[in-house]
Amino acid sequence: MSRFTRRIRTWMNRILTRRVLITHRIKDGDERLFVARKNECPACHKHLSPDELESSLFVCPACDHHFRLSPWERIKFTADGGVFHEFCSDIESFNPLGFPDYEQKLASSKKKSGLNEAIVTGLCRIEGNDVVLGIMAFQFMGGSMGSAVGEKVTRAMLMGARKKIPVIIFTASGGARMQEGILSLMQMAKTSAAAAVLEESKVPFFIVLTDPTSGGVTASYAMLGDVILAEPAALVGFAGRRVIEGTIRQKLPENFQMAEFQQEKGFVDTIVHRKELRKTLGILIKTHTNIKKAWR
Amino acid sequence: MTKKEVLKRLAELQGLAEKHNLDITEEIKQLEAKLSNGKSSLDAAWKKVELARQTDRPTTLDYIDMIFDEFIELHGDRFFSDDPAMVGGIGLLNGKPVTIIGQQRGRNLKENLLRNAGMALPDGYRKALRLVKQAQKFGRPVVSFVDTQGAYPGVASEERGIGEAIAHNLKEFFGIKVPIVVILIGQGGSGGALGIGIGDVVFMLENAIYSVISPEGCASILLRDSSKAKYAASIMKLTARDLLQFDVIDTIISEPPGGAHLNPEVTAAKIKLELVKVLGKLATKAPEQLLKLRYEKYRAMGVFIEKSSKKKVGFFKRLLKKQ
Numbered sequence: 001m002s003r004f005t006r007r008i009r010t011w012m013n014r015i016l017t018r019r020v021l022i023t024h025r026i027k028d029g030d031e032r033l034f035v036a037r038k039n040e041c042p043a044c045h046k047h048l049s050p051d052e053l054e055s056s057l058f059v060c061p062a063c064d065h066h067f068r069l070s071p072w073e074r075i076k077f078t079a080d081g082g083v084f085h086e087f088c089s090d091i092e093s094f095n096p097l098g099f100p101d102y103e104q105k106l107a108s109s110k111k112k113s114g115l116n117e118a119i120v121t122g123l124c125r126i127e128g129n130d131v132v133l134g135i136m137a138f139q140f141m142g143g144s145m146g147s148a149v150g151e152k153v154t155r156a157m158l159m160g161a162r163k164k165i166p167v168i169i170f171t172a173s174g175g176a177r178m179q180e181g182i183l184s185l186m187q188m189a190k191t192s193a194a195a196a197v198l199e200e201s202k203v204p205f206f207i208v209l210t211d212p213t214s215g216g217v218t219a220s221y222a223m224l225g226d227v228i229l230a231e232p233a234a235l236v237g238f239a240g241r242r243v244i245e246g247t248i249r250q251k252l253p254e255n256f257q258m259a260e261f262q263q264e265k266g267f268v269d270t271i272v273h274r275k276e277l278r279k280t281l282g283i284l285i286k287t288h289t290n291i292k293k294a295w296r
Numbered sequence: 297m298t299k300k301e302v303l304k305r306l307a308e309l310q311g312l313a314e315k316h317n318l319d320i321t322e323e324i325k326q327l328e329a330k331l332s333n334g335k336s337s338l339d340a341a342w343k344k345v346e347l348a349r350q351t352d353r354p355t356t357l358d359y360i361d362m363i364f365d366e367f368i369e370l371h372g373d374r375f376f377s378d379d380p381a382m383v384g385g386i387g388l389l390n391g392k393p394v395t396i397i398g399q400q401r402g403r404n405l406k407e408n409l410l411r412n413a414g415m416a417l418p419d420g421y422r423k424a425l426r427l428v429k430q431a432q433k434f435g436r437p438v439v440s441f442v443d444t445q446g447a448y449p450g451v452a453s454e455e456r457g458i459g460e461a462i463a464h465n466l467k468e469f470f471g472i473k474v475p476i477v478v479i480l481i482g483q484g485g486s487g488g489a490l491g492i493g494i495g496d497v498v499f500m501l502e503n504a505i506y507s508v509i510s511p512e513g514c515a516s517i518l519l520r521d522s523s524k525a526k527y528a529a530s531i532m533k534l535t536a537r538d539l540l541q542f543d544v545i546d547t548i549i550s551e552p553p554g555g556a557h558l559n560p561e562v563t564a565a566k567i568k569l570e571l572v573k574v575l576g577k578l579a580t581k582a583p584e585q586l587l588k589l590r591y592e593k594y595r596a597m598g599v600f601i602e603k604s605s606k607k608k609v610g611f612f613k614r615l616l617k618k619q
Contacts, residue, residue, distance in 0.1 A: 090603035096542070097533050147598030154595070176486075176508045178518055181533050182544050185508040186597040188487060189494055192466035193594050199467070216508075218459035219447075219487040224467055238459040238487070239449035247449050257454060267457045 031067055032058075041065055057274045066231050066274055068211060070113070071120040071135040074170060078278055079124035079133065086122035088155055093117065093148045095179070102179040105141065113139040117148050118173070121156040126168070127282030129289070132160040134169040138212065145217055146177035150187025153221060157194040161201040166285050168206045171222045175215020188220040195224040204288035206281065209236050209259060209268065223267065227284055229277075230259035230268045237262075338530040345511060345529050347503040347555045348482045354560040355414075356383060356398035356441040359481060362564035363571070364389055364396065373422035376456065381412040381448070382420030382492075384427040386436070390572055395431035397424045397492055398441030401482075414483075415448035418461035421491045425465050428472055437475040437575050440492045445510060447488030462491040469494035470591060475578035479567060480504040480536075480545070481556075496590050497574050500536045500545040501563070503555055507534035544597070 032050070034042045041048040044063035053060070057077055058067040069077070076082045095102045110116055118140040124133050134156045136143045145153075153169065160167035176184040198205050207225030212235035219238055222228075230236060237257035245252055255261050262268040272280045347353070360367050364387035371378040384397040401407075401414025408414075424440075431438050447458050469476065478495035484506030500506065509517070511529035516522035533539070536548045549566050552559040578586065 092601045092603065094599050094601045096599040097531065099531060146600075148600040150598050151600055178509050178514055180599075181508055182506055182539060183542060183598050185486060185490055186544060186594065188462075188490055189466055189594045190597050192463060193470045193591050196467045196470040197591070200471075216487055219462040219491075220466060221463070223457070223460040223463040237454055238447070238462075239454065243449045244451065244454070248451060252451070256451070265455050265457065267460050 059274050064232060064273065066211065066233065068138055068172070070139060071115065071137045074135045075120070075124070075133070077274070078126060078281070080126060080128065084122050084124040084133070086120060087159070088121055088152045089116070091117065091148050091152055093146050093177075093180070096147070096183055097179070097181045099179040099181070105179070109139075109141045113137060115140050117152065118143045118145070118177075119149050119152050121152045123165075126278060126285065129282065129285040130165045131281075131285065132156050132163075132165050132167045134167070136170060136172040136210075136217075138172040138174070141177065142174035143172045143217075144174055144177035144184070145187050145191075146180040146184050147187060149177070150184075150190050153187075153191045154194040157191070157198050157205070157221075160203050160205070161194075161198045164201070164203055166204040166206065166289065167198060168208065168281060169221065169225075170208045170210055171213040171217055172210045173213055173215065173217040173222075175217060185216065188216050191221045192224065195221050204285070206284055208272075208277070208281075209262075210234050212236070214238065214240065214257075226288065228267070228269050229280065230262065230271050231274060231277075232259060232271055234259040236268070338526060341529040341532075341535055342511075342526045344503050344505055344535050348505045350555065350557050351403065352557045353482055354556055354563065355403060356400045356443055356481065358560060359441060359564055359567060360385075360387065360396055360398075362561060363568045364394070365391065367396065370427060371423075373419045373426055375419070375422055377417075377419045379412075379417045379420030379423060380410050381414050381416040381444075382424055384424055386431075389439075389568070389575070392575075393434075393436050394575070395427055395436050395438045396441070397427055397438065399444040399488075399492070401443060412448055414444045415446060416444065416488065416491075417448050417450075417453050418456040418458045421447075421458075421461040421465050424492050425468055428469070428476070432472050432474050435474055437477070437578065438472070438495075439571060439575075440476060440478045440495060442478060442480045442484050442489045442493050442506075443482040444485050444488045445483050446485035447491065462487050465491045466494060470594075471587065473583035473587065475575060475581070475586060476590075477571060477574055477578070479549075479571075480506050485510060494590070494594070496578055496586060496593075497547070498545045499547050499549050499567070499570060499574075500539060501549050501556060501567075502536055502551040504536060505534045506536075506539055506544070507532050 031042045035048055035053055036050050039047060039049055041060040041063060043060060043065035046062040048060055058069055075084045093106055115137050119134055119136045121134040124131060134153060157167050205225050207222055207228045209222060209230040211231060213222055214237050235257055236259055241252060259268055259271050263271055367385055367387035369383060369385040381399060383400045387394055387396055399414045399416055400411050402411040428438050447453060447462065476495040478493050478498045480500040482504055484504060486508055489506065511525040511532060512522055514532055515524040515528040519528060539545045540548055549570055552562050556563040
């Protein structure tokens with residue numbers, strides 16, 4: 001191969017891989033990259049600058065498209081003064097099955113997301129009330145629930161039950177973490193058992209469904225809240241869209257498995273705009289705690 | 297010993313046993329284990345997947361028929377419909393009352409159409425919960441047969457809240473004050489299996505499988521190649537022996553050589569024996585103790601690293617203790 005053709009080839013490769021990278025990222029839900037690059041909203045294509053986006057809680061001012069948040073951004077927007085005391089931050093996943101490439105995937109996810117698991121749990125205040133807050137991270141291996149996530153959710157709920165503090169969990173998950181096999185399935189049982197304890201102790205449990213929540217998380221604690229809120233247009237479902245299309249062999253309607261669809265079918269209490277979320281949570285806590293005292 | 301020699305030995309043994317009417321299942325099992333070690337574990341796991349899916353493998357209603365003296369099927373969830381993929385009812389085990397629930401797949405195409413191939417709708421899970429709560433009211437123990445590829449992935453399922461139905465079952469099962477015994481008889485597919493799979497004691501037939509996703513699903517999602525299902529099955533740890541190691545199940549019930557379908561009566565008799573034994577034991581426990589043990593059993597599930605204590609807790613700790 002001559003020097004000339006080699007140069008052309010590397011040049012071509014560079015262009016090709018770059019294009020693949022960009023489309024891949026947008027598909028992955030990294031819509032912010034799109035905004036940064038094109039200065040427009042990926043949903044309505046109206047002008048939108050990254051600064052504008054950040055100042056509006058990552059919601060498009062024109063079409064109300066809710067961008068996905070990282071746990072720490074969510075905490076900044078939800079907790080009073082952004083103050084948050086994380087607990088169980090040292091719980092991490094382990095490869096119990098010896099599943100090939102799982103460790104590498106964990107390591108690269110940690111590096112990419114800056115988190116060590118697909119959920120952050122801790123204590124904070126919302127509108128002056130103490131709460132146990134759990135926020136799932138879709139950026140970390142699709143928010144999948146393995147043993148570590150299951151344990152952190154369980155401990156958060158048990159802490160709420162013990163200390164009589166309301167528990168709020170923001171869900172975002174593709175389902176069970178398949179690399180942990182049956183043990184990830186058992187996390188559904190474990191977290192539901194914790195939800196039963198929470199119910200027994202009469203401590204309020206609120207769920208906020210964010211985009212996307214599906215699979216094993218939908219079929220366990222995400223559907224067990226005393227009140228279930230959802231962000232607009234969040235995808236909420238059990239089976240994946242493609243799986244269902246494969247079963248019924250036809251295209252599904254556009255709004256299928258959207259938060260609005262779930263509210264219409266009776267599985268979401270109310271859909272709340274991100275701007276109203278903090279206030280709504282404050283009211284919920286107030287209407288679920290110290291009721292007897294208030295009426296005396 | 298080469299594979300051929302082992303096979304030869306196996307054939308000899310079987311012939312001898314038939315001649316003299318001996319019970320040599322233990323020896324056969326040892327040889328079979330040698331055989332599967334000699335082959336790759338790849339084939340061993342896939343063989344179980346195939347056996348678990350065998351069309352003529354006994355179904356829930358077959359076992360109910362063979363194990364219980366009387367059985368009256370009870371239909372409907374009292375909300376929406378009766379789901380034929382989930383059956384349930386009341387019966388007598390050696391003259392003692394029990395409630396029975398379980399997924400029912402079809403034994404042929406026509407039946408499978410009616411039964412939705414054993415994939416239950418939310419209505420099915422709600423029916424199961426209704427029957428379990430009815431059992432609790434009268435203090436009757438519950439026997440649950442799990443045999444499904446998963447909950448039905450369809451529009452009706454999503455519209456009526458399959459996620460909510462399973463989640464609700466999981467939570468409610470932890471508060472049921474009567475003994476619950478679960479038996480995995482064929483395929484244990486994901487949340488659909490777990491939806492009626494919470495119990496004080498979980499049995500599993502030797503050739504049954506239990507996994508978070510089907511080998512095909514795992515292959516196409518994680519390995520990005522749906523033709524690698526065989527390989528996926530070997531790394532997913534879905535066989536009874538694997539699950540016993542993870543403490544997900546309590547006891548393996550052995551099957552006749554070749555699989556349960558070759559001798560359903562013997563398999564049913566073995567299940568019955570174990571059921572009678574374990575239900576007798578569970579009946580002596582106070583309801584509070586039962587709930588506490590059930591909670592603790594599932595609370596301990598999972599393996600993770602906790603850095604502050606610098607050790608892997610969960611089953612790993614127990615594994616070390618066992619050794």
